[in-house]
Amino acid sequence: xxxxxxxxxxxxxxxxxxxxxxxxxxxxxxxxxxxxxxxxxxxxxxxxxxxxxxxxxxxxxxxxxxxxxxxxxxxxxxxxxxxxxxxxxxxxxxxxxxxxxxxxxxxxxxxxxxxxxxxxxxxxxxxxxxxxxxxxxxxxxxxxxxxxxxxxxxxxxxxxxxxxxxxxxxxxxxxxxxxxxxxxxxxxxxxxxxxxxxxxxxxxxxxxxxxxxxxxxxxxxxxxxxxxxxxxxxxxxxxxxxxxxxxxxxxxxxxxxxxxxxxxxxxxxxxxxxxxxxxxxxxxxxxxxxxxxxxxxxxxxxxxxxxxxxx
Amino acid sequence: xxxxxxxxxxxxxxxxxxxxxxxxxxxxxxxxxxxxxxxxxxxxxxxxxxxxxxxxxxxxxxxxxxxxxxxxxxxxxxxxxxxxxxxxxxxxxxxxxxxxxxxxxxxxxxx
Numbered sequence: 001x002x003x004x005x006x007x008x009x010x011x012x013x014x015x016x017x018x019x020x021x022x023x024x025x026x027x028x029x030x031x032x033x034x035x036x037x038x039x040x041x042x043x044x045x046x047x048x049x050x051x052x053x054x055x056x057x058x059x060x061x062x063x064x065x066x067x068x069x070x071x072x073x074x075x076x077x078x079x080x081x082x083x084x085x086x087x088x089x090x091x092x093x094x095x096x097x098x099x100x101x102x103x104x105x106x107x108x109x110x111x112x113x114x115x116x117x118x119x120x121x122x123x124x125x126x127x128x129x130x131x132x133x134x135x136x137x138x139x140x141x142x143x144x145x146x147x148x149x150x151x152x153x154x155x156x157x158x159x160x161x162x163x164x165x166x167x168x169x170x171x172x173x174x175x176x177x178x179x180x181x182x183x184x185x186x187x188x189x190x191x192x193x194x195x196x197x198x199x200x201x202x203x204x205x206x207x208x209x210x211x212x213x214x215x216x217x218x219x220x221x222x223x224x225x226x227x228x229x230x231x232x233x234x235x236x237x238x239x240x241x242x243x244x245x246x247x248x249x250x251x252x253x254x255x256x257x258x259x260x261x262x263x264x265x266x267x268x269x270x271x272x273x274x275x276x277x278x279x280x281x282x283x284x285x286x287x288x289x290x291x292x293x294x295x296x297x298x299x300x301x302x303x304x305x306x307x308x309x310x311x
Numbered sequence: 312x313x314x315x316x317x318x319x320x321x322x323x324x325x326x327x328x329x330x331x332x333x334x335x336x337x338x339x340x341x342x343x344x345x346x347x348x349x350x351x352x353x354x355x356x357x358x359x360x361x362x363x364x365x366x367x368x369x370x371x372x373x374x375x376x377x378x379x380x381x382x383x384x385x386x387x388x389x390x391x392x393x394x395x396x397x398x399x400x401x402x403x404x405x406x407x408x409x410x411x412x413x414x415x416x417x418x419x420x421x422x
Contacts, residue, residue: 185389188368192397195372205353212372213348220344274361279345286349 015137020103021096023136024117024126030055033062033084037073040065040083051127053116054087059123061116063087093118096125097298102248103128109229159233159244162292163306168235168242174201179222179230179247184270187223190232191216201236203309210287211241211307217280218245218303224270226250228300241307243288252295259285259293312336314377314400317356317418322411323379326386326401327394333376338419340412344369351375358404358412362386367393376400379415381408 030053031040044050044067051066065087073079073086093116094103106115107130117126159168175197177190195212215232222230226249235242252258259281266276285291288305295301315331317323339351340358344365351357353374359366362384370378377400380386386394386401394401404411 185364187365188372192368192371209353209373216348216368216372217345273363273365274342274344274347274359277343277345279343279349283345283349 015140016099016101018100019096020094020098020100020117020128021126023100023103023132024096024128025132026117026126028053028116028124028127030059030124031065031083032056033087034082036080036082037070037077037086038079041070041079044070051114053091053124053127054083055124059125061091061093061118061122061124063089064091064114064116066113091116093124094128095119095298100133103133105248161242162294162304163290168233168244172235173233174236175232175234177232179219179232181223181226181229181247181249184223184273184275187220187275188216190219194232194234197234198236198241203236203241207241207307207309211243214284214287214291214305214307215243215245217283218243218305220275221280221301222247222249224266224275226301239309240289241309243303243305243307245303245305246300248300251297251299252293252301253297255293255295312419317415318402320414320418322405322414323402324405326403327391327399329394329398329400330376331400333400335377335419338412338415339375340408347375348373356415358408358415360384360408362390364389364393366390367397367399370399371397377402379404379411381411382406 029043029047029049033054033056040052051064053061054063054065056062065083069086069088073081077086092106092110092112094106096117096119114127114129116124117128119125158170161168175194177193179190180186191212194215195208198208198211219232226247228247228249230245230247233244257263261282262278264276264278270276284303284305289308290306292304293301312335313331314333314335317335318331334354335356337352337355338358339347339355341347342360347357347369351373355375356377356379357370357375358379360380362380364387366378367390379402381404391401
């Protein structure tokens with residue numbers, strides 16, 4: 001699988017904006033939660049596939065059942081059990097409008113062999129595996145050989161700072177944390193871990209406080225608003241601390257409006273817990289020395305912040 | 312002033328005490344987390360109606376070492392667990408938030 005990834009990465013910037021809808025296998029073979037494992041096994045065998053999305057009425061995704069699950073049934077269950085009992089319910093799906101590069105991010109992140117694809121109406125419209133991507137690419141290209149070293153830098157997914165223009169090297173990340181967006185109570189774990197990390201680096205307390213608060217706010221936004229996992233990256237430079245907080249979710253419709261103090265789209269439930277006061281982005285701006293936010297609807301949010309170490 | 316000095320007045324029930332010798336320099340009152348982070352001084356007591364586990368993360372970020380909730384409120388179990396992990400003192404007042412704040416203010420800054 002490793003070589004697959006390398007090839008995908010090389011080809012990434014050529015086709016990174018291609019929509020998954022173009023590449024996926026569609027329509028997908030799907031099953032419902034009520035049918036038996038035995039039936040699924042037979043479908044897999046006949047169709048020579050290793051995993052199927054599980055859907056309920058209206059092609060709504062409820063899970064995924066794969067050959068690994070079937071093996072579990074053989075070991076511990078009964079082939080007459082229904083799919084619902086054994087399917088993975090925590091299924092990661094992509095939208096048909098996601099790009100190839102987003103698929104690659106996901107497949108590196110989640111290590112799953114296949115992702116169901118849904119459309120804007122939340123209906124399952126396809127399935128994508130690395131095999132689909134490679135087949136598609138080779139159809140498009142015949143053979144390709146990319147030898148440009150400069151391109152390699154881009155392909156390694158380095159981030160070019162929007163604040164300073166310099167490259168923030170992946171290899172030099174001092175701290176990173178994956179934001180769990182499934183639980184509002186987990187907000188702040190990343191910020192507190194980052195705080196402990198910065199303490200261990202002997203950075204002065206008031207700077208740590210500013211960074212922790214700004215990170216907490218960014219983390220809260222990912223959990224409350226994005227519907228996507230997120231990542232906190234921190235670089236500890238000689239003169240400054242650099243932070244990048246990224247998610248892959250809904251994005252912000254109107255950044256200018258979102259920056260206004262008091263503006264919030266948080267639900268009542270979230271507000272009752274003291275979030276959603278519309279101070280998140282303003283706080284980030286206030287506590288960082290420089291900040292930029294990049295977002296587009298459906299394309300996630302990237303926040304970059306810079307904190308000078310000098311007093 | 313230490314937390315122990317404040318506890319002597321008897322209007323606070325200890326839910327979880329990590330360290331009652333801890334120095335209390337100041338206090339802050341509020342329920343909006345972003346607002347707390349913006350304004351709360353460090354080494355302080357935070358008095359709030361919020362009881363969910365997330366307040367522990369907020370308290371440790373702003374270095375409020377002690378959280379107090381008023382009468383008729385209860386910390387969630389997970390909040391207490393998290394307080395233990397993060398060394399935050401949890402207390403519950405015998406009075407509503409107004410009276411609680413007044414009493415603590417007197418302890419810290421009164422004659």
